[in-house]
Amino acid sequence: MRKIRIGIIGVGLIGKSHLHNYSSIPGAEIVAVCDINGEEAQRVAEKYDIPHVYTDFRELLKRDDIEAVDVCLHNNFHAPVTIAALEADKHVYCEKPIAGTYFDGKRMVDAANETGKHLHIQLATLYKKETKAAKTLIEEGKLGKIYHARSNGFRRRGRPFVDGYGTKAFTRKDTATGGALIDMGVYHIAQMLYLLDLPTPTRISGKVYQEMEMDPIRRQESGFDVEELALGFVKFEKGITLDIMEAWSVHLGGMEGSSIIGSLGGLRLPDFQKGGELTYHTTVCDIDMDSKFNLDAADYRWHTLRENADAYDSSQHHWIAALQGRVDLLPTAEIALKTMLISEGIYLSDARGEEVAVDELIEKSQSTSVLM
Incomplete structure (x- = not known):
């Protein structure tokens, strides 16, 4: 299976959960993590043997060896970070809900359509x-x-x-x-x-x-x-x-x-x-x-x-499989x-x-x- 190189933005409770899940998915390779709490980001990176650590997500998005990012932030941060990632030519997996309002969620969906990148929302059920x-x-x-x-x-x-x-x-x-x-x-x-x-x-x-x-x-x-x-x-x-x-x-x-x-x-x-x-x-x-x-x-x-x-x-197994081209991505952003x-x-x-x-x-x- 083709390796999918990923950057994680946010290493709080949800980010740690996502990292744990990725560790058991063949084909998922975490290249970098980012969090405004630099000490915690460094600690998490060492635990999961992740080579690169950032405190500014914009710097992470500059990496051309990252294919996708996983946004693990609180609801009202989802839209600006996701849109920036899509515009940086990255596929985006975002924690639920899609955003804080319909307006912001629609901006995310529109950005995915405009850039031609995948937008996947974590809907575990x-x-x-x-x-x-x-x-x-x-x-x-x-x-x-x-x-x-x-x-x-x-x-x-x-x-x-x-x-x-x-x-x-x-x-x-x-x-x-x-x-x-x-x-x-x-x-x-x-x-x-x-x-x-x-x-x-x-x-x-x-x-x-x-x-x-x-x-x-x-x-x-x-x-x-x-x-x-x-x-x-x-x-x-x-x-x-x-x-x-x-x-x-x-x-x-x-x-x-x-x-x-x-x-x-x-x-x-x-x-x-x-x-x-x-x-x-x-x-x-x-x-x-x-x-x-x-x-x-x-x-x-x-x-x-x-x-x-x-x-x-x-949700994460599906995300990796879709990026590998094995299956079509479910319409999670629309849902x-x-x-x-x-x-x-x-x-x-x-x-x-x-x-x-x-x-x-x-x-x-x-x-x-x-x-x-």
Whole structure:
């Protein structure tokens, strides 16, 4: 397999996770890392035996021996760094969400189209066994005409920083734009959009909350000004609808996984945090039937019999395989852009207290990007 030479921009929590994943992917070669924290960048480079270290991403982009960069920064830094990388003739893999707003995400997609370079967004749920199985069942017509889907995400009490995990950058609009909807919801909404074959949204309504008790010292230190719970309802063209419930923190003992329903059958996916099984629900001979699948056995067969099955093992496996020319890149940038459009629509609907039209939302979306 052809070696893909990569530069990593940002070596915080996400950057370290990406580096760990690359270490097990044949063909991925990390040439350089960059972080404004030079000491940490040097420490990470030594751990992973990476030869070049930078504190200014612009200097990293000058290297002509780097084919692609991986942007592992907070949301509002995504657009300027990604666009600069694309214009420097690099392919770009960017951490989710695509950006802080639809406006900035659209700028990224436009830049990729203009430069002819690949833009890939980290959407981990697309590569799960249950997603691949659900996509197969839908394409084989087992659900019939699909008309509604539900996007669910649950944490009992898992707000970043204030509940012990992650940094305070996740909890402030100036770096993250939003909370649970942007941090976790992107995975589940994107998964539903992918399975629904990227329908076009027309109207969006929503409400966001921050109501649960919080350690007062952590609240003050974090500057926590984003939502812990987001609710939404989306109307698409051709009569399809999607409802959304995404919780960082909520007084419930659990929540069912996302689901899709059609005229001939329905699917319920496992809970993203706790796991579980993919189940199929239909009627046979006028008898209601609930069934499940042996996804481990299916996954084994896929990897044994299908060419390039490994290219769909993870977002990073897919990225490397696409750059090697083994598979076509999934439309993750387009999926992520529509996901951001829906998220921004929920925030605008909450602010106005009414349903919003997508055409108006696109017109009003503004940049929140910050240049490092």
